[in-house]
Amino acid sequence: MNFNNELVHWYQQNKRDLPWRNTTDAYTIWLSEIILQQTRVEQGLPYFNRFLENYPDVGSFAAASEDEILKLWQGLGYYSRGRNMLKTAIMVKEVYDSKFPQNYDQLIKLKGIGEYTAAAIASFSSNEAKAVVDGNVYRVIARYLGIAEPINSTTGKKIFQQTANDLLNKKNPAIHNQAMMELGAIICKPKNPACGICPVRTDCYAFTHNATNSLPVKLNKVKVRERYLNYFLITDSDKVLVNKRNQSDIWANMYDLPLVETTSLMDPGELLRLPMVTDFFGNNVEVTEISPIKKHVLTHQRLYVRLIKIQNMPSKLQEQWFYTPVEELKKLAVPKIIFIFLKNIFNL
DNA sequence: AAAGCGGGGGC
């Protein structure tokens, strides 16, 4: 038997039962694919169910506000996915009369849909012969064929995409694509791959050359930036002073609190004398409570976050600041680390 | 071509 037959046979015997595999509806598949970008199935699954429940079709999605989408997305990360989905839903409603496109060339033009996602939606919804290349597929191909080209170089990406196209079973692209990814997820795992039960091990380069640990090759050294986020908790009777974040940083368009950022750890006394702080709150800041510093790790940043409760009211509000009742605070999309703080304070 | 963008889980 050849690679394709072994692969698909294995898949049909061993696949997980995942909800987005029981449909050919392009909208539903789109929902699942965007949610699963850089996200584990177990983490994305509850979000998929919630989104499908709240927005059963692309028309209802297009009618939502960005605040609503971000709130539902809260905790999942990479929030531009949610913002781009709204743009795409509106586009589909207006340009395609709320019928979600099924072909690659139309899909690739939509916001938040790149090569992988376009190939996934096209093949799963209409069996179009486009090969998906995600993290799983990179791993399977690199190991099976012994390709040492870095998977994140420009030439590497081209080589792997071309190889995936060549390998694709044109008679049944949907199942083939699913099977490639499932093999990567269940058998050909990054660490401790289950080669002993792999259906294609006898022809696998990495298995026969004992090279699973060194494939695939990836050159990526992310440099991590350290940031110190000093948040100020300011209340006015039952209201809290909230900040809407801008476009150009993490957590774009989401909500947090008035913030003074420093590039190093400062003791509170020093912090409160910074011009930035005195400009906001005056020279005599009355502190009633300082939280311990919480460390929050992102892919490219290490955040050290604390909350300083003060009695002062700002002399003038920044444009992006506003007071909101605690009850309304619940409805705002808040980054995970901020949500933890707020939850403890207000029992959200 | 490189940088930026979350949060979680495995080891």
Add this chain to the structure above:
DNA sequence: GCCCCAGCTTT
């Protein structure tokens, strides 16, 4: 602590 996860967009 490091790596990876059904990647894409912006610079």
